[in-house]
Amino acid sequence: MTEKTQVGRLAVVGAGVVGLSCAWRAAQTGWRVEVIDPAPASGASWVAGGMLAPITEAWPGEEHLLALGASSLDRWPGFVTELEAAAEAPAGLRTDGTVVVAAGAGDRAELVELAGFLARLGRDVERVTARELRRREPSIGPDVRGGLCVPGDLAVDNRALLAALRAAARRSGVRFVPAAATAVSSGPGGGEVTLADGSRSAGDEVLIAAGAWSGALHPALAGLVRPVKGEILRLRHRAGALPPPSRTVRALVEGRQVYLVPRHDGGLVLGATQYEAGFDTEVTVGGVRDLLRDAERVLPGLAEYALVESVAGLRPGSPDNLPLVGRLAPGVLCATGHGRNGILLAPVTSDAVLALLAGTPVPEEAVAADPGRLAGREVGCGSG
Numbered sequence: 577m578t579e580k581t582q583v584g585r586l587a588v589v590g591a592g593v594v595g596l597s598c599a600w601r602a603a604q605t606g607w608r609v610e611v612i613d614p615a616p617a618s619g620a621s622w623v624a625g626g627m628l629a630p631i632t633e634a635w636p637g638e639e640h641l642l643a644l645g646a647s648s649l650d651r652w653p654g655f656v657t658e659l660e661a662a663a664e665a666p667a668g669l670r671t672d673g674t675v676v677v678a679a680g681a682g683d684r685a686e687l688v689e690l691a692g693f694l695a696r697l698g699r700d701v702e703r704v705t706a707r708e709l710r711r712r713e714p715s716i717g718p719d720v721r722g723g724l725c726v727p728g729d730l731a732v733d734n735r736a737l738l739a740a741l742r743a744a745a746r747r748s749g750v751r752f753v754p755a756a757a758t759a760v761s762s763g764p765g766g767g768e769v770t771l772a773d774g775s776r777s778a779g780d781e782v783l784i785a786a787g788a789w790s791g792a793l794h795p796a797l798a799g800l801v802r803p804v805k806g807e808i809l810r811l812r813h814r815a816g817a818l819p820p821p822s823r824t825v826r827a828l829v830e831g832r833q834v835y836l837v838p839r840h841d842g843g844l845v846l847g848a849t850q851y852e853a854g855f856d857t858e859v860t861v862g863g864v865r866d867l868l869r870d871a872e873r874v875l876p877g878l879a880e881y882a883l884v885e886s887v888a889g890l891r892p893g894s895p896d897n898l899p900l901v902g903r904l905a906p907g908v909l910c911a912t913g914h915g916r917n918g919i920l921l922a923p924v925t926s927d928a929v930l931a932l933l934a935g936t937p938v939p940e941e942a943v944a945a946d947p948g949r950l951a952g953r954e955v956g957c958g959s960g
Contacts, residue, residue, distance in 0.1 A: 583607065586933070587769050587779035589757045589793065591616035593624075593734070594911050595785035596741035597922040598929045600662070603748035605930065610751040612769055612777060617738040619787055621918065623808050623889030625837045625845045626668070626737070628652060628920045629729040631701065632676050632826050636693055640944040641898055645917060646699075647941040648924035652730065655923040659737075662744035668733025668840070674824040677709060677716065677723035679873045683828035684721045691724055701726050713821045717876040720827075731824045731837050734919060753777065760784055760793045760908055767907030781933060783909045788855070788890040790912035796904040800950050801913045803855050803890035807863040808847035810885035811878065818877030820844045829870040836871060844881065846871050848916075859886045891915050895950060901928045901938070902946040909933075910947060 583606045588599045591613035603609045627633075630645025656669045678684035691701055702725040709723050710716050746752075756772040760782050767782030784790050788803035813820055820843075825836045837845040849863045864886055872878050894900060894913035899921060901911045909932055911925050928938040928945070938946075 584780035584933070585766070585778070586610075587612060587767065587777050587782045589613070589760060589769055589782065589784050590786035590790070590912075591752070592619050592621035592785065592787050593738060593741065593919050593922050594787075594914060594925055595783070596738065596745055597926040598783055598785060598911060599750050600659075600741055600745040600748055601926045601930055602933060603745065603750050604662075607933065609745075609749070610753050610777065610779075611745065612753045612755055612757050612771070614754055614756045616752060617742055620806075620889040620891050621734060621738055623806065623887050624734045624919055625808060625835060625847045626732045626734040626919055627674070627729070627824055627835065627837060628731055629674055629726075629824070629826070630917075630920060631694065631699055631726050632674050632724070632729050633917070634690070634694060634699075638897055639697070641917070642697070644898070644924060644941045644945065645920055647939065648921045649728070649730070651923035651927070659740050659744055662747060663740040664747075665740045665743050666736055667740040668736030670731045670733070670838070670840070672731075672823045672838075673725070673727035674729035674731070674826060675704075675709060675713060675723055675725050676826045677720045677828070677874060679719045679827060679829040680721065682831065686828055686831075687722070687724055713823060713825065715818045715821055715875050715877050716825070717874060719873045729824070732919060733839055737919065757786070757793060762906045762908055765907075779907070781907055781909060783911060783929060784904070785911045787912060787918070788892040790892060790910065794904055794908060794910070796947065796951060797900070797910060797912070800894060800900060800947070802852075802893045804893040804915065805851040805853040805856060805888055806848040806891055806916075807859050807867065807886065807888045808845060809864065809867055809883060810887075811844040811846055811881040812884050813842040813844070814880055814882055817880035818875075821875070825874060827870070827874045829873050832866070832870055834867060834870040834874065836875060843884075844878075855890060857888045857890060859888050863888075892918070899925065899945045900947040900950070901925055901942055902948065903932060904947060
């Protein structure tokens with residue numbers, strides 16, 4: 577547990593995985609924390625697949641994001657150990673690793689390119705044949721032409737994680753305010769949150785961690801955070817069907833990405849579509865069709881599984897796919913714009929927020945996430 581070194585009032589707007597992680601860890605250091613959210617532990621954090629996969633998500637041009645993700649992944653074991661002790665509940669971490677597979681010749685060439693890119697960065701992965709993939713994961717079908725094995729890319733049950741974070745936050749003294757925020761501003765004593773009923777909540781610091789809705793809360797975030805729709809299916813293994821894979825399976829199918837993340841109870845999370853569709857959260861027939869079509873190319877036995885849930889969430893996208901973590905104004909911080917990596921980046925984001933609250937430099941890898949890079953300000957204002 578982090579040593580308590582200072583006491584102040586912190587209002588956190590947003591109770592997804594990022595907001596809850598920051599609230600819990602700030603409360604551990606002695607901050608008096610309230611979390612403002614009409615529906616805690618919902619939204620994109622509830623919908624997510626839970627991949628902790630900076631290596632298999634890597635791509636040329638996103639080297640800062642890879643460095644940030646790898647740094648956060650290194651923090652995950654300690655983060656989970658601390659969280660489970662604080663919550664007295666499991667957080668759902670899986671350490672089985674990840675395989676990335678290609679379902680066509682063009683897809684295989686793309687994976688070869690990815691492996692080369694990672695090798696140039698000193699992040700080697702193991703290239704494996706289709707036969708070896710099927711030996712390791714017998715449910716993988718004959719359309720798969722080969723792939724990569726990445727044992728270090730992990731996964732977590734997002735819903736178990738959210739439950740643990742809420743429990744740990746409560747046990748650390750965090751107060752939950754079931755209300756919607758409409759604006760955040762600097763106030764005479766720090767930051768102020770305007771609520772939907774017109775009332776205000778003040779803190780020495782206010783942290784905006786409202787995901788896709790963050791852009792409407794402060795002028796400095798206007799136009800920098802947008803919703804990116806993603807549809808996900810949850811499947812359940814049925815008696816007689818091939819068992820689900822033990823590892824996360826990421827796949828390229830005719831250039832389209834699909835992933836399948838196993839759960840400890842035999843469930844499987846299948847995702848994810850990606851649309852620019854505003855704040856629409858309806859699941860579409862086309863989205864379900866596309867996910868099932870591509871997933872069956874990889875794991876044909878899925879046809880025998882039960883479809884138990886279809887749901888859509890809104891990832892908070894940023895212009896360059898890096899999150900926005902830093903100070904916006906006196907008394908106002910932000911931790912948003914994490915896109916598809918909110919769960920992965922929760923540990924390093926909470927470390928950065930704790931540093932900002934303490935007035936000390938943020939972790940080196942998090943400097944690139946300062947929101948000043950998108951507003952013409954100089955990157956690197958890593959202190960409070």
